[in-house]
Amino acid sequence: MAFQESTRVKSTEEIAHNTFQVFLEAPLIASVVKPGQFVNILPDKEWDMPMRRPMSVSGVSGSDVGVIFKAVGPGTHLMRDWKIGSEVDLLGPLGNSWNVTGETPILIGGGVGIAPTWFLHNELDRRDIDHYLIMGARTANEHFIGHSPDKKRIMCSDDGTFGISGNVIAGLDTIRGEMDLTLAKLFVCGPAPMMETVREVAVRENIECEIALETVMACGFGICQGCTMEYVANGDTNDTYRKKFGLVCMDGPVFKAHEIKTCYL
Amino acid sequence: MLTVKLGNTEFDTPILVASGTYGYGNEVEGLADVSQLGGIITKSVTRLPREGNPPPRITETPAGMLNSIGLANLGVEAYCKEKIPFLNALGTKIIINVAGSTMSDYIETFEILEEHGGNHVGYEINISCPNVKEGGMEFGVSPKMTEKLTKELRKRTDRLLIMKLSPNVTRIQDIGLASEVGGADAVSAINTVVGMGIDVKKRAVQLHTVYGGLSGPAIKPIALACVHKLSKVMSIPIIGLGGIRTAEDVLEFILAGADLVQLGTINYKHPDRGITICEELVMFCKKNGFSSILELKGQLNK
Numbered sequence: 001m002a003f004q005e006s007t008r009v010k011s012t013e014e015i016a017h018n019t020f021q022v023f024l025e026a027p028l029i030a031s032v033v034k035p036g037q038f039v040n041i042l043p044d045k046e047w048d049m050p051m052r053r054p055m056s057v058s059g060v061s062g063s064d065v066g067v068i069f070k071a072v073g074p075g076t077h078l079m080r081d082w083k084i085g086s087e088v089d090l091l092g093p094l095g096n097s098w099n100v101t102g103e104t105p106i107l108i109g110g111g112v113g114i115a116p117t118w119f120l121h122n123e124l125d126r127r128d129i130d131h132y133l134i135m136g137a138r139t140a141n142e143h144f145i146g147h148s149p150d151k152k153r154i155m156c157s158d159d160g161t162f163g164i165s166g167n168v169i170a171g172l173d174t175i176r177g178e179m180d181l182t183l184a185k186l187f188v189c190g191p192a193p194m195m196e197t198v199r200e201v202a203v204r205e206n207i208e209c210e211i212a213l214e215t216v217m218a219c220g221f222g223i224c225q226g227c228t229m230e231y232v233a234n235g236d237t238n239d240t241y242r243k244k245f246g247l248v249c250m251d252g253p254v255f256k257a258h259e260i261k262t263c264y265l
Numbered sequence: 266m267l268t269v270k271l272g273n274t275e276f277d278t279p280i281l282v283a284s285g286t287y288g289y290g291n292e293v294e295g296l297a298d299v300s301q302l303g304g305i306i307t308k309s310v311t312r313l314p315r316e317g318n319p320p321p322r323i324t325e326t327p328a329g330m331l332n333s334i335g336l337a338n339l340g341v342e343a344y345c346k347e348k349i350p351f352l353n354a355l356g357t358k359i360i361i362n363v364a365g366s367t368m369s370d371y372i373e374t375f376e377i378l379e380e381h382g383g384n385h386v387g388y389e390i391n392i393s394c395p396n397v398k399e400g401g402m403e404f405g406v407s408p409k410m411t412e413k414l415t416k417e418l419r420k421r422t423d424r425l426l427i428m429k430l431s432p433n434v435t436r437i438q439d440i441g442l443a444s445e446v447g448g449a450d451a452v453s454a455i456n457t458v459v460g461m462g463i464d465v466k467k468r469a470v471q472l473h474t475v476y477g478g479l480s481g482p483a484i485k486p487i488a489l490a491c492v493h494k495l496s497k498v499m500s501i502p503i504i505g506l507g508g509i510r511t512a513e514d515v516l517e518f519i520l521a522g523a524d525l526v527q528l529g530t531i532n533y534k535h536p537d538r539g540i541t542i543c544e545e546l547v548m549f550c551k552k553n554g555f556s557s558i559l560e561l562k563g564q565l566n567k
Contacts, residue, residue, distance in 0.1 A: 003296075050534060051325050091536075216321065219292075219532070219533040223286060224286070224533050225322070228317070228322050239314055240314050241338060241343075245317060245337065265320050265321065
């Protein structure tokens, strides 16, 4: 069950270049939200675009809920300018969550997709579950934690300015010597090309993998039916409902890699 | 103060929520007290289940959104089994929206619903979906076909029969009058306006189906004009919709000649907006000394 919660900004911080983490006081949502779930945000009371802005939750601190975003459009620019105490209307928590099973978790995040992986990373730390964290970015100033392979924190940058040179697959390859990836489970969220690349590796090598998809959404709770993804080969018939096309908000955002036809939505 | 009648059915308020913008009523659980709405018009149901259109299905525009969902729904048989028992218990009036592509589609779906029963008060017939080839537009653009379909459905139910009209026609009044002659209790106006979005960077269209239906504030003036034109020629009530966001928008539609209204796109952002609008309308009536909101109906100064 989701709530509409009137919240206040508790803290706001630029954690990396043009990347912000904001915590909002949202006791109802904070009490039930799980890593992988998202909230749908009204950036401002006067916001007159027709859609809220859906964002994955990046963590919970007491009764506060965090989100991470890059300021790229009118909604996120308003969010960047939030002050401590600003009122923000949230719907949430929405969607499903990651399923941590017996395998060793390898968390892979990139771009703003770092939010749900960061939440899961902190949750696994809290539960003392050993895991890897791989973060990808274009360049050094987009990273916000240290590269420390000995602590299983592997940072990758496309231009080689920080950590491993290359994308998150280059980071994943550095683990291959340490463990058999078929005994691992990947948890992935990031830009579509990154997720699609990891999905292909996971399917090809038969690695357990869950991907949190991102797409445009109007409502976030199943009424607009706009945020569709396509399942792999569930028959050619159109005489079914939500077997060929799933809803990212209701059936996801977390899907098993092998059931997703493509991460490009 | 807000009570309105359609046929023999009394609605507590004139605020309904539009088909396809409130799911099946259960999705908003915890987000809105639906018992305070005039009623819910459920997502279009068709004879067979439908997957709908491939992604992308929606895109935002400066004052609205384009959608091309393609009547994705679970089909009438599953609808009767899985949705009607829940809808019966919701505590608000339910109107079931029915879509089809052929006369027999509509009739079969209708007969299955009538045979199954339930306490829904009526049906809204979608003859105006712009997003599927077989979305009933063949009916929605033809007065003759509209009248024929309305007559066939009229024979089969004593519940409210409402025809949902498209603005994508030359003269909406002709389709409205055909619905009236066919025996409809009311018409809903308007469905979405055909539109298109282009992404310059990708040199690509924004919706998989190229064209979609535009909704939201962008279409309110179009909807008001349609309601006004219909009200000049028709004697059955008009349910107005298209871009309503505020109580003032509702009053505009009533002034244009509507008896009831539907909220659509705004529900995505504010699922409880229908309820807050009702509160504002009560305050408006009290402040202005109206015993019924419908005292305003069509009362535009010359």
